[in-house]
Amino acid sequence: MKLLKSPASPFVRKVMVTLHETGQLDEVELIDVANTPLSPDSAVAAANPVGKIPALIRHDAPTLYDSRVICRFLDQRAKAGLYPDKRLFDTLTLEATADGMLEAAVLIIYEERFRPREQVSMDWIEGQWLKVSRALDALETRWMSHLAGRLDMGQIAIGCALGYLDFRHDARKWRTGHDSLAAWYEGFAQRPAMIATTPHG
Numbered sequence: 001m002k003l004l005k006s007p008a009s010p011f012v013r014k015v016m017v018t019l020h021e022t023g024q025l026d027e028v029e030l031i032d033v034a035n036t037p038l039s040p041d042s043a044v045a046a047a048n049p050v051g052k053i054p055a056l057i058r059h060d061a062p063t064l065y066d067s068r069v070i071c072r073f074l075d076q077r078a079k080a081g082l083y084p085d086k087r088l089f090d091t092l093t094l095e096a097t098a099d100g101m102l103e104a105a106v107l108i109i110y111e112e113r114f115r116p117r118e119q120v121s122m123d124w125i126e127g128q129w130l131k132v133s134r135a136l137d138a139l140e141t142r143w144m145s146h147l148a149g150r151l152d153m154g155q156i157a158i159g160c161a162l163g164y165l166d167f168r169h170d171a172r173k174w175r176t177g178h179d180s181l182a183a184w185y186e187g188f189a190q191r192p193a194m195i196a197t198t199p200h201g
């Protein structure tokens with residue numbers, strides 16, 4: 001299998017952490033690409049019609065894309081139990097929360113990077129940040145017991161989302177008012193899979 005990736009993408013990081021946690025890293029060739037909405041990489045466009053990474057190219061079956069699909073595939077392949085039957089819909093909702101935070105956080109970066117300065121909308125940026133902010137509040141008030149439980153894909157996704165906030169939105173100081181979440185993340189970030197996938201670039 002080949003994974004189209006970049007070292008800065010938080011969606012790719014979900015897949016990389018899953019590969020580490022499920023012991024499948026050696027089975028995937030990692031291919032770094034430079035892919036943006038304005039300069040799509042040709043290999044990415046060929047693998048995924050919506051032009052996004054991660055994409056997992058399989059030799060004997062169609063390419064998989066979207067981190068949620070890839071992570072679930074890798075979990076099933078390794079029978080790792082990261083989507084436990086007993087609390088499946090909680091796990092999926094937590095993963096969706098992380099992905100929603102990430103979509104908003106990435107869109108802010110794209111707005112600042114790829115739009116001409118005079119077209120950048122501060123209202124739109126703040127509207128995106130509000131989504132992140134509400135999700136942080138929901139994690140702090142409703143999800144701490146789930147986060148404290150056995151490792152699952154919801155936790156991995158939230159770990160990657162909080163890591164991305166540190167990486168790209170440090171100035172927003174997400175820990176303020178989210179003490180329990182910050183304490184959880186401090187421990188989670190020490191997992192070897194998280195340390196091995198620290199974003200850069």
Ligand SMILES: N[C@@H](CCC(=O)N[C@@H](CS)C(=O)NCC(=O)O)C(=O)O
Nearest residue numbers: 009011036037052053054066067068
């Ligand atoms: N829902 C997708 C989102 C993936 C995504 O947005 N990837 C970004 C990099 S972080 C990308 O490839 N952006 C290029 C673009 O939007 O054209 C997933 O979970 O894989």
